Amino acid sequence: MPLRSEIEPARFTLREVSDEILRPVEAPPSMRYLLGLAFSLLCVAIGVAAWGRQLYIGMGVSGVAWPVMWAMYITCFVFWIGIAHSGTLISAILYLFRAKFRPSFSRASEAMTIFAIATAGLFPILHLGRAWRFYWVFPYPNERRIWVNFRSPLVLDIFAISTYLTVSLIFWYLGMVPDFAELRDRALGWRRTLYGVLSLGWVGSLRQKAPFLKLYILLAGLATPLVLSVHTMVSWDFALSLLPGWHEEIFPPYFVAGAIFSGLAMVLTLVIPLRHFFHFEKHITMDHLEALAKLIILTSSIVAYSYASEYFTAWYSGDTYERTAYFLRAFGHYWKPFWLMSVCNVLVPLLFFFRRVRRSLVGLLVVSILINVGMFLERLVIIVTTLAYSFDPGSWGLWHLTWVEAGIVIGSFGWFMTLFLLFVQFAPSLPMAEVKRDVLEAKDMVATLSAAHLLSEETVHAA
Amino acid sequence: MLRRDFIKASTLAAAGAASEACRQPQQILPLLAPDPRLIPGRPQFFASVCRECPAGCGLVVKVNDGRPTKVEGNPDHPVNQGKLCLRGQTSVQGLYNPDRFRQPMTRTARGQLEAIDWPQGMARFQSAVATAQGSIAWVGRLETGTLDRAIRAWLTRHQAPPPLYYEHFSYDTLRRSFQITYGAPIVPIFRLDRARSLISFGADFLETYISNVEYAHQFSDIHSLAHTPTPAYFLAVMPRVGLTAASADEYWPARAGTEYLLAQALLAVVTNRPLPAGMEQCEIPMDLIERAAQRLAENRPSLVLGPGYGNDSPTALACQIAVNQLNDALGNTGQTVLPDVPHALTQCATQAEVIELFEQRPRLLLLHHANPLYHHPALPLGAPTFTVSFASTMDETTQRADLILPDHDFLESWGDYAPRADAPGILQPTRIPLYDTRPTLEVLGEKPAAYSDQELQRGLAAGVQSAAVAHRAPATPAVAPNVSLAPLPAGEYTLIPFPTVQLFDGRQANRSWAQEIADPMSKIAWDGYCELHPETAKRLGYEPNDVVRLRSPFGTAELPLFVSTWIRPDCVGVLIGQGHSNYGMWANERGDNIHRLQNPAPLADGLWHAASVTVKLESTGKNRPLANLQTERLQRDKRLALALSSKEPEPPTTPAASFYHFHHPYVNHRWGMAIDLDSCIGCNACQAACYAENNIAIWGRSSALSHREMTWIRVEIFEGDQGHPSTELNPDLRFLPIPCQQCDNAPCEYVCPTFAAYHTDEGLNGQVYNRCVGTRYCSNNCIYKVRRFNWYTPQWPEPLNQQLNPDVTVRAKGVMEKCTFCVQRITQVELDAATNQRPMRDGDIQTACEQTCPTNAIVFGDLLDPASRVARLAADNRGYGLFADENTYPAVTYLKKKARRG
Amino acid sequence: MRPLALIVALLFGAFLWLYYLQDLPFRNAPQQAISFSHQIHYERGIQxxxxxxxxxxxxxxxxxxxLKCLGCHRIVIPQYPExxxxxxxxxxxxxxxxxxxxWVPDYVRFNHQPHIAAGVQCQTCHGSIGSMDRVRQRVAFRMETCITCHRAMNARTDCFGACHH
Structure with a gap:
């Protein structure tokens, strides 16, 4: 017998689906939306002002100092890139696995991926002492006959992230082409032109669909290893150094798992309000959200294992630098963020073992926010405590947050939110084509089952 | 062509370049007439004498395009033999001090200072002199030779008493003790280099006592394993461990004021007489005293030094007398103590004499580079005294002046100074005067007669007053004054005012380098502070950085607290040299003036004593964070500053080459360094030299609080190591200078995305400033944390920008920098060797730090040259690499310190 | 309006091309305080x-x-206006x-000494000054110029040690 969630879509009509999903795009923006957009633009303005100050006066306005030369900006960078990965996991990997719950939030999470990369991509420029020379890290032909240092993890990052951005962008855009086509068909005036351009002449014929599906699955296949490789490269920013606390072999799987973990939590944080404000309850069901929660438990346990493994290895190795670094991470000046992070990443997700929490919107939202806090702190703790307490005790020193740093971080969140809000306004937040395909499949299934007298139409429509 | 004119012209030539800072000069100005000695682009060198303190070290001043940019020690000068302390290195900052007077000034009727020109100034001066006939006083810094004679002649002509040479460290107790024991009140010459054992009852000979560079050099010669296989024994007896006691082999934390008992006890043991009464007050066990006496007797000649400024208590005279007698009993007189060879400090007035002079209120007071009101804030100065000051900058005494006729800085002056008869030195101008100042000699109207070179030498030799008589046997101990130790009142603490090597008596406080470079013991920069033992602090409920109010019967001072185990629990230490109220932008607002706490009047013995008060401590509820540049002093098990165990020395711990490591192939040279921890005394001269040579920026206190100092070489201090913890009775303090290690397998090089950090073909770790985009990954990955980042655009307030070394890039904001082993010096010597086609010899290239280190702890050279000193030291048994087990293959070898005895 | 905008855009583009790509700044030959002519002096055999x-x-x-100029010009054409x-x-x-x-930028620590010692002719970098009345830079001082010659002459190409310290 099929699951209820598989039959549910049979109740909808295709017209209904289009109308509901496209309502946010086609209807004029509500006051609430405009306030949200204004608020996120304000955050962006704060960020721009803070960065302007930093460019003008120098990096001294941030809290980084000797020896903690990286802090908030790199934390944000890793945080946002990490978030991006679960979007690709959902849209690419789950596509390959034909997961049934995927369509409900694949579009939103792909968008989240793109915007997270766009946000993360700001930080390698923001944290530079001479940001106006950022292009020197790209290997472009120049008369000075010099290349970049390909051994440097930062250069590897450049390649990883630009690849990831390119593939994800194409993948996301391709998926939206049929939806843009539908928007074009329903729109008038300048929107018709806009969506006309964006939909690349899609009419939904078989001649278009076949290569489309082939390309889509190819891109999904291409994006899949990126989920693992990109954050591996980002983790190498730390693992390829030789600092105790960074130079850990477990970092690639640890970071990838952590990335997916935080990304899934961010998907929840984005999708639950989306679902609420735009009334997508029919399409994003509790079952779908519950599936995310279960994935969260899985990734959280990998992260918890990584923490334990790090500590065990530090102790077991007998290496004095490792032991000191890990001891002071837990009990040094930054013990509060460390324990908060441990609670949020290891203990709080355990709440998802309880069905009541898994199926309650408030529970999901609160836990997902706490997880994001915890994962943000994790990157901060890894970076700052390692740098603060490295080899020579005479070189130990602390980092303190400053207004400029906080302003830039706020700006980055505002930037992400602005992009996401604009996305919600101009593109469908759910993959209409796939939802409709699910509806048609469900109708087929119901018809087949009814014909075999295993299910009655009334039961389906009564539910 | 006149010398002055060519200097003028060449300065003009540089003016175009210098004034445009980092932009390209738009103009090129040629000389008017060529001078064969002047090659544009190459520095010139002038010999002079340092006037930063009475030690009188010889200088060689490097002048670029008519601007002095660096001072170094003169290798031929007998006092310092080519070395220079931190204070000497900051003398260029004195020349280019933004707070200098640019022209004469006069005080208006309303009390404001108004700028005037020289004719007006001279007129006012002449009229003041005429009015004050018969009641003229001269209070100035110590001068010898020509200027001394000229001043005396002028004063005699105006029926004035002889000049009062004011030095706050006037060694009154020492001189009185010599009067009593040897018949003449002199400051003698001490010869540490002849001693086989050494005791100091408080004399901080590595910091400020008489001639610190000379003594540091001599101390290293007798005490460091690098210079002698049988190091001398050094015992320090004082209530606070300063830099001097940190290098001691044995330390007695004797109760403050009981040093005289210990000195008398040693004397008694050595001469087989009964011990003095009250020995238990010292808190030092008898067996230690006997062992020390035995060491003294077995290792002759020895040298015993008396109390210093920090423990100049009412019993200091008794202690110094006992010390003199002890020296005599041990046969040191004539060997390590030369009582018939006076140091120029003998000419200084005593503090009591200065106090008396001010109380007499002369009608005209001439101040010449002296600042007595800083050290004696209660001294009266004002109407009816008309004060004329020849000072270069405003200070606490000059702020009461009615007329300011600024003298040239010593780097702009002719003159002579001889700290002792066999070390005459001539000062010559190294640039045309920066401002509209005039030499004081000219103002006085004295024109020294023209001397020939020979006459000059003879005149100088004769000019040093010889106030000593031949050595006489000292009188019996009964001559010692009757002193007893007053018990410490409950709730009060003995005040230990300690001078430091950087700030001396406070006169270097207006130099930004002396402020930015942290104190070597406390690692605190930019602030005055008080020190308490942790037990005391805990008992009183004080936390570090709490502002504590010290209250003596004579005044109060509020200072933030630094908790240290190096001071007795019943004492409170106060740093002297900070607390200025009107001494320039860098000296002001650094805490309260602690001299207010001291007793302003001389004591019963007629001497002014610095450490004669006890203070009460009160909490103020305020908090002032201290910029502490090194908060962790325990190495734990990190094997940083190693010492030899008392057993066999260990073999070098640098690991062998392995398959996994790519060694750079070096063909011509591999530059390396060896730093001997047994020689390093932690004086920070290397840091100052590096600041001067490499255009290193000063950020100030707020940045120092955030750990943003730029020092390319830092001297870390550690207390013992895991196998040998440092205790209060047996402090094991180790100084570890850390420049860039120029690692062969550098962690910073592979992580830089733009190749700004990479390895040069000669073994240096290069940092290409213009290629740096500022990711700061290199600093993160550096395990020695030697890399520094430019957080802001460095500012050099005029005219300090004239001090900048044109051979070194001035870095902009956003760029990483670090020690380069003075690559500009390496390059220049290599170029000259190639141009002149002669090979380079070991010692041709001296990095700035190596050049100035008074104890020769730093050795630089070519590791590929088997004959070089550094190659030999790299293979030394005592040698090891810092964090060698991390396989960075540093080019710097450290030599282990000797093990502690006792 | 359209053609006008196009013309303005073309002119602006031409200006940018000339300014940046043709290195106009270095093509300038500034007028000097005294109109010294290298050509005249070179023709007289002065090295x-x-x-x-x-x-x-x-x-x-x-x-x-x-004084060097005056050394000759006390006697040679002393009445000439220049x-x-x-x-x-x-x-x-x-x-x-x-x-x-x-001139080279601040971060280039150029030193004539080793170049002369290696026998590099003045004209190599400074152009044929001997044929110039007014001095004008003809050879672009780009890093490429330096590197090409250093590689050809087997000179030191170490970034930091040779040039950028």
Whole structure:
């Protein structure tokens, strides 16, 4: 017998689906939306002002100092890139696995991926002492006959992230082409032109669909290893150094798992309000959200294992630098963020073992926010405590947050939110084509089952 | 062509370049007439004498395009033999001090200072002199030779008493003790280099006592394993461990004021007489005293030094007398103590004499580079005294002046100074005067007669007053004054005012380098502070950085607290040299003036004593964070500053080459360094030299609080190591200078995305400033944390920008920098060797730090040259690499310190 | 309006092309305080090193002192107007304010000494000054110029050690 969630879509009509999903795009923006957009633009303005100050006066306005030369900006960078990965996991990997719950939030999470990369991509420029020379890290032909240092993890990052951005962008855009086509068909005036351009002449014929599906699955296949490789490269920013606390072999799987973990939590944080404000309850069901929660438990346990493994290895190795670094991470000046992070990443997700929490919107939202806090702190703790307490005790020193740093971080969140809000306004937040395909499949299934007298139409429509 | 004119012209030539800072000069100005000695682009060198303190070290001043940019020690000068302390290195900052007077000034009727020109100034001066006939006083810094004679002649002509040479460290107790024991009140010459054992009852000979560079050099010669296989024994007896006691082999934390008992006890043991009464007050066990006496007797000649400024208590005279007698009993007189060879400090007035002079209120007071009101804030100065000051900058005494006729800085002056008869030195101008100042000699109207070179030498030799008589046997101990130790009142603490090597008596406080470079013991920069033992602090409920109010019967001072185990629990230490109220932008607002706490009047013995008060401590509820540049002093098990165990020395711990490591192939040279921890005394001269040579920026206190100092070489201090913890009775303090290690397998090089950090073909770790985009990954990955980042655009307030070394890039904001082993010096010597086609010899290239280190702890050279000193030291048994087990293959070898005895 | 906008855009583009890609700044030949002609002096057989003496021994090649010019021009055409200017400079003891034509940025620590020692001709970098009335930079001072020659002459190409410290 099929699951209820598989039959549910049979109740909808295709017209209904289009109308509901496209309502946010086609209807004029509500006051609430405009306030949200204004608020996120304000955050962006704060960020721009803070960065302007930093460019003008120098990096001294941030809290980084000797020896903690990286802090908030790199934390944000890793945080946002990490978030991006679960979007690709959902849209690419789950596509390959034909997961049934995927369509409900694949579009939103792909968008989240793109915007997270766009946000993360700001930080390698923001944290530079001479940001106006950022292009020197790209290997472009120049008369000075010099290349970049390909051994440097930062250069590897450049390649990883630009690849990831390119593939994800194409993948996301391709998926939206049929939806843009539908928007074009329903729109008038300048929107018709806009969506006309964006939909690349899609009419939904078989001649278009076949290569489309082939390309889509190819891109999904291409994006899949990126989920693992990109954050591996980002983790190498730390693992390829030789600092105790960074130079850990477990970092690639640890970071990838952590990335997916935080990304899934961010998907929840984005999708639950989306679902609420735009009334997508029919399409994003509790079952779908519950599936995310279960994935969260899985990734959280990998992260918890990584923490334990790090500590065990530090102790077991007998290496004095490792032991000191890990001891002071837990009990040094930054013990509060460390324990908060441990609670949020290891203990709080355990709440998802309880069905009541898994199926309650408030529970999901609160836990997902706490997880994001915890994962943000994790990157901060890894970076700052390692740098603060490295080899020579005479070189130990602390980092303190400053207004400029906080302003830039706020700006980055505002930037992400602005992009996401604009996305919600101009593109469908759910993959209409796939939802409709699910509806048609469900109708087929119901018809087949009814014909075999295993299910009655009334039961389906009564539910 | 006149010398002055060519200097003028060449300065003009540089003016175009210098004034445009980092932009390209738009103009090129040629000389008017060529001078064969002047090659544009190459520095010139002038010999002079340092006037930063009475030690009188010889200088060689490097002048670029008519601007002095660096001072170094003169290798031929007998006092310092080519070395220079931190204070000497900051003398260029004195020349280019933004707070200098640019022209004469006069005080208006309303009390404001108004700028005037020289004719007006001279007129006012002449009229003041005429009015004050018969009641003229001269209070100035110590001068010898020509200027001394000229001043005396002028004063005699105006029926004035002889000049009062004011030095706050006037060694009154020492001189009185010599009067009593040897018949003449002199400051003698001490010869540490002849001693086989050494005791100091408080004399901080590595910091400020008489001639610190000379003594540091001599101390290293007798005490460091690098210079002698049988190091001398050094015992320090004082209530606070300063830099001097940190290098001691044995330390007695004797109760403050009981040093005289210990000195008398040693004397008694050595001469087989009964011990003095009250020995238990010292808190030092008898067996230690006997062992020390035995060491003294077995290792002759020895040298015993008396109390210093920090423990100049009412019993200091008794202690110094006992010390003199002890020296005599041990046969040191004539060997390590030369009582018939006076140091120029003998000419200084005593503090009591200065106090008396001010109380007499002369009608005209001439101040010449002296600042007595800083050290004696209660001294009266004002109407009816008309004060004329020849000072270069405003200070606490000059702020009461009615007329300011600024003298040239010593780097702009002719003159002579001889700290002792066999070390005459001539000062010559190294640039045309920066401002509209005039030499004081000219103002006085004295024109020294023209001397020939020979006459000059003879005149100088004769000019040093010889106030000593031949050595006489000292009188019996009964001559010692009757002193007893007053018990410490409950709730009060003995005040230990300690001078430091950087700030001396406070006169270097207006130099930004002396402020930015942290104190070597406390690692605190930019602030005055008080020190308490942790037990005391805990008992009183004080936390570090709490502002504590010290209250003596004579005044109060509020200072933030630094908790240290190096001071007795019943004492409170106060740093002297900070607390200025009107001494320039860098000296002001650094805490309260602690001299207010001291007793302003001389004591019963007629001497002014610095450490004669006890203070009460009160909490103020305020908090002032201290910029502490090194908060962790325990190495734990990190094997940083190693010492030899008392057993066999260990073999070098640098690991062998392995398959996994790519060694750079070096063909011509591999530059390396060896730093001997047994020689390093932690004086920070290397840091100052590096600041001067490499255009290193000063950020100030707020940045120092955030750990943003730029020092390319830092001297870390550690207390013992895991196998040998440092205790209060047996402090094991180790100084570890850390420049860039120029690692062969550098962690910073592979992580830089733009190749700004990479390895040069000669073994240096290069940092290409213009290629740096500022990711700061290199600093993160550096395990020695030697890399520094430019957080802001460095500012050099005029005219300090004239001090900048044109051979070194001035870095902009956003760029990483670090020690380069003075690559500009390496390059220049290599170029000259190639141009002149002669090979380079070991010692041709001296990095700035190596050049100035008074104890020769730093050795630089070519590791590929088997004959070089550094190659030999790299293979030394005592040698090891810092964090060698991390396989960075540093080019710097450290030599282990000797093990502690006792 | 359309053609006008196009023309303006073209002109602007041409300006940018000329300014940035044609290195216009270095093509300038500034007018000097005294109109000294290298060509005339070179034709008379005066070698570069006669005036620019410090090249073999210093970072800078050195500008000749005022007295050096006067050395000859006390006697040679002393009444010529440009020489009159020279006399004025000498009599008022003012150095002649030459405008710089050849320069490298701050982060390039160029030193003439090793180049002269290696036998590099002045004309290689400074162009054929001997045929110039007014000095104009003809050879672009780009890093590529330096590197090409260093590689060809087997000179030191170590970034930090040679040049950028």
């Amino acid at each position: 570069c090193a006669y005036c620019h003496m410090d090249a073999p021994r210093s970072t800078f090649a050195g500008m000749p002192s005022v 020489i009159q200017k020279l006399h004025v400079y000498w009599n008022t003891q003012t150095p002649i304010p030459w405008k710089r034509v050849f």
